[in-house]
Amino acid sequence: MSESKQMAGIRSTQLFEQAQEHIPGGVNSPVRAFRAVGGGPLFISSAKAAEITDADGRTYIDYVASWGPMILGHAHPEVIAAIQKAAALGTSYGAPTELEVEFAKEIKSALPSIEKIRLVSSGTEAVMSAIRLARGFTGRDKIVKFVGCYHGHSDALLAKAGSGIATFGLPDCPGVPAETVKHTLTLPFNDITALEVLFKEMGSEIAAIVLEPIAGNMGCVLPKSGFLEKLREVTSASGSLLIFDEVITGFRLGRGGVQALYNIKPDLTCLGKIIGGGLPVGAFGGRRDIMDHLAPIGPVYQAGTLSGNPLAVTAGLTVLRILRDESIYKKLESQTAKLVAATNDAAKSAGIPISINSIGSIFTCFFTDKKVVDWDSAKTSDTTRFAKFFRAMLAEGVYMAPSQFEVGFLSIAHSDEILEKTAIAAKKAFETLA
Ligand SMILES: *Cc1c(COP(=O)(O)O)cnc(C)c1O
Numbered sequence: 556m557s558e559s560k561q562m563a564g565i566r567s568t569q570l571f572e573q574a575q576e577h578i579p580g581g582v583n584s585p586v587r588a589f590r591a592v593g594g595g596p597l598f599i600s601s602a603k604a605a606e607i608t609d610a611d612g613r614t615y616i617d618y619v620a621s622w623g624p625m626i627l628g629h630a631h632p633e634v635i636a637a638i639q640k641a642a643a644l645g646t647s648y649g650a651p652t653e654l655e656v657e658f659a660k661e662i663k664s665a666l667p668s669i670e671k672i673r674l675v676s677s678g679t680e681a682v683m684s685a686i687r688l689a690r691g692f693t694g695r696d697k698i699v700k701f702v703g704c705y706h707g708h709s710d711a712l713l714a715k716a717g718s719g720i721a722t723f724g725l726p727d728c729p730g731v732p733a734e735t736v737k738h739t740l741t742l743p744f745n746d747i748t749a750l751e752v753l754f755k756e757m758g759s760e761i762a763a764i765v766l767e768p769i770a771g772n773m774g775c776v777l778p779k780s781g782f783l784e785k786l787r788e789v790t791s792a793s794g795s796l797l798i799f800d801e802v803i804t805g806f807r808l809g810r811g812g813v814q815a816l817y818n819i820k821p822d823l824t825c826l827g828k829i830i831g832g833g834l835p836v837g838a839f840g841g842r843r844d845i846m847d848h849l850a851p852i853g854p855v856y857q858a859g860t861l862s863g864n865p866l867a868v869t870a871g872l873t874v875l876r877i878l879r880d881e882s883i884y885k886k887l888e889s890q891t892a893k894l895v896a897a898t899n900d901a902a903k904s905a906g907i908p909i910s911i912n913s914i915g916s917i918f919t920c921f922f923t924d925k926k927v928v929d930w931d932s933a934k935t936s937d938t939t940r941f942a943k944f945f946r947a948m949l950a951e952g953v954y955m956a957p958s959q960f961e962v963g964f965l966s967i968a969h970s971d972e973i974l975e976k977t978a979i980a981a982k983k984a985f986e987t988l989a
Contacts, residue, residue: 562594562595562946562949563594563595563596563597563598563609563611564597564609564610564611564613565611566598566609566610566611567595567596567597567598567609567610567611568595570598570610571595571596571598574598581596582596586956586957586958586961587957589957591938591942591957591958591959592941592942592945592946592957592958593942593946594946596957597609597610597613597615597954598610601630602617602625602629602630603628603629603630604628604629604630604966604968605617605628605629605966605968605969605970605973606629607629607954613952614952615949615952615953615954616952616953616954616969616973616976616977616980617629617954618953618954618955618956618963618964618965618977619954619955619956619963619964620964620965620966621833622828622956622961622964623771623803623807623828623829623964624828624829624831624832624833625833625964625966626806626807626829626874626878626887626916626964626966626967627874627877627966627967627968628966628967628968628969629833629966629968631874631877633873633877634832634833634870634873634874637869637870637872637873638834638866638869638870638873640869641865641866641869641870642866644865645865646864646865646866647861647864647865647866648865649860651863652863652865652868654863654865654868654869654872655674655863655868657872658674658863658868658871658872658875659671659672659840661872661875661876662826662830662838662840662875663840665806665810665811665812665875666805666810666811666812666814666815666824666840667811667820668814668820668821668822668824668841668842669824669840669841670840670841670842670843670846671840671841671843671846671847672838672839672840672846673838673839673840673846673849673857673862674836674837674838674859674862674863674868675836675837675838675839675857675859675862676835676836676837676859676861676862676864676867677707677827677835677837678706678707678800678802678825678826678827678828678837679706679707679708679709679837680707680709680837680859681707681802681825681826681827681837681838681839682706682707682709682712682765682798682800682802682825682839683707683709683711683712684839684857685763685765685798685823685825685839685841686698686709686711686712686762686763686765686798687855687857688823688839688845688846688848688849688855688857689762689763689796689798689822689823689845690762690763691848691853691854691855692762692796692845692848692855693762693763693794693795693796695759695760695761695762695795696738696760696762697738697739697740697757697760697761697762698711698738698739698740698761698762698763698764698765699739699740699741699742699753699761699763699764699765700712700714700739700740700741700742700764700765700766701741701742701743701744701766701767701770702741702742702743702744702929702930703744703770703772703773703776703929703930703933703960704744704765704766704767704770704772704773704800705767705772706765706767706800706802706825707802710731710732710735710736711735711736711738711739712739712765713727713728713731713736714727714731714736714739714741740753740761743929743930743931744766744770744773744776744778744928744929744930745776745778745779745782745928745929746929747781747782747785750785750786750789751785751789754789754792754793754795758789758792758793758795759793759794761790761793761795762795762796763790763795763796763797763798763822763823764786764789764790764795764796764797764798765798765800766786766798766799766800767799767800767801767802767803767804768783768799768800768801768804768813768814768817768819768821769803769804769808769813769914771803771804771917771961771962772803772960772961773929773930773933773960774912774919774921774927774933774936774959774960774961774962775912775913775914775917775918775919775962776912776927776928776929776933777912777914777928778817779928783813783817783819784817784819786819787819787820787821790822796822796823796845797819797821797822797823798821798822798823798824798825799812799813799814799819799821799823799824799825800825801813801814801824801825801826802825802826802827802828802837803828803917803962805824805826805827805828805829805830806826806829806830806874806875806878807828807829807915807916807917807964808884808914808915808916808917809881809884809915810878810879810881810884812824821841822841822842822845823839823840823841823842823845824839824840824841825837825838825839826838826839826840829871829874829875829878830871830874830875831867831870831871832867832870832871832872832873832874832875833870833874834864834866834867834870834871835861835864835867836864836867836868836870836871883967884915884916886967887915887916887965887966887967888915888916890916890965890969890970890971890974891913891915891916891917891918891965892913893971893974894918894965894969894974894977894978895911895913895918897974897977897978897981898911898920898978898981899911901978901981901982901984901985902920902981902985904982904985905982905985905986905988905989906989907922907940907985907988907989908922908923908924909921909922909923909924910923910924910925910926910927912927916964916965916966917962917963917964917965918962918963919959919960919961919962919963920944920963921933921935921936921959922936922937922938922940922941922944922959923935923936923937933959933960936959936960938959940988941959943987943988944984944985944987944988945957947983947984947987947988948980948981948984951979951980951983951984952976952980953976953977953980953981
């Protein structure tokens with residue numbers, strides 16, 4: 556193991572010390588602090604294609620991809636040029652633009668379930684607004700979410716789990732009043748029986764089910780056969796809405812997201828990450844009759860000073876237009892399959908039990924011998940072993956998400972050469988665990 560990259564370098568360490576003086580925990584989003592894996596975070600100074608460079612001038616192969624947006628790789632020349640050109644025209648007007656119309660059309664052409672769409676500035680805002688709209692539209696308060704699914708940090712969606720079939724949500728987080736989450740019901744992912752029991756009991760009171768139709772925030776977890784179909788069935792039967800949170804999966808698993816892969820039509824869809832092309836954009840959209848409940852034509856209020864920001868929309872639109880080329884997704888899928896195969900081989904020859912879930916260009920290597928189908932099975936992972944693996948990979952120049960319960964992302968810049976380097980690193984990293 557090359558000692559030089561074993562932990563954060565001198566400059567990153569100094570910056571982290573300073574940051575902790577001025578910023579809670581030294582970071583502007585908690586997972587960045589590396590607390591699940593130990594050691595201080597790398598401070599990043601630049602990124603290009605599949606690699607990022609830290610403040611100490613060390614370069615790493617990047618599988619975080621800004622948590623998903625960088626599907627074309629970092630600093631893609633066409634995207635950067637478009638942003639530069641847009642910046643010269645002014646960075647924000649607080650008034651409508653032609654760009655927003657183009658952007659709405661582009662998204663609608665990829666996701667036919669979206670008849671109208673509204674832009675916001677983050678995934679959190681998108682899901683929060685979709686929930687308000689669903690409640691306003693149905694006149695019902697209760698919502699259903701699944702344990703292990705993340706939908707941003709708005710109050711109502713921070714409720715996680717209780718055990719049993721449907722536990723009335725208890726706040727996971729101080730500062731979230733119990734009253735705020737008492738209408739949030741949680742169910743285990745992939746549990747069709749629990750879903751049926753809940754809807755039989757109180758389906759007529761439920762405004763919406765919201766879920767990541769392929770989960771990415773407990774690591775990658777796929778819906779089991781019939782699960783999404785059953786969600787569509789019970790919501791339709793009870794007059795509840797089905798909301799797909801495709802903030803990760805939208806434009807990542809093909810242009811049409813999970814809804815195209817599984818041929819399920821949600822009532823509302825939330826987007827973020829890729830659609831901003833690396834700038835802050837979120838969106839929610841869906842059935843016209845529902846979307847028309849939004850102000851100014853309907854009674855449900857929702858607004859944003861920087862919503863539809865021309866710089867952000869330009870970045871997103873440039874990326875989405877490049878992604879019209881469906882061969883990109885085929886390539887991403889085959890590159891990911893190579894990486895998964897190499898990782899499985901490396902783990903096997905080192906005798907380390909792992910269970911990899913993967914689809915399209917996302918993957919999670921769970922350190923467990925169990926099949927991971929929900930939060931409970933994800934939790935069987937040996938997180939200490941994961942942390943050791945993470946540090947060994949970092950030492951070999953590979954930057955992965957600093958938590959067992961995240962997905963890794965490939966970009967079109969992850970070439971065969973990059974994958975081969977990763978495979979060699981993984982082989983060494985697994986050997987340190989044996
Ligand atoms: C990242 C994410 C969000 C929140 O998006 P932010 O832009 O971080 O607010 C919501 N839902 C899912 C599925 C996500 O992965």
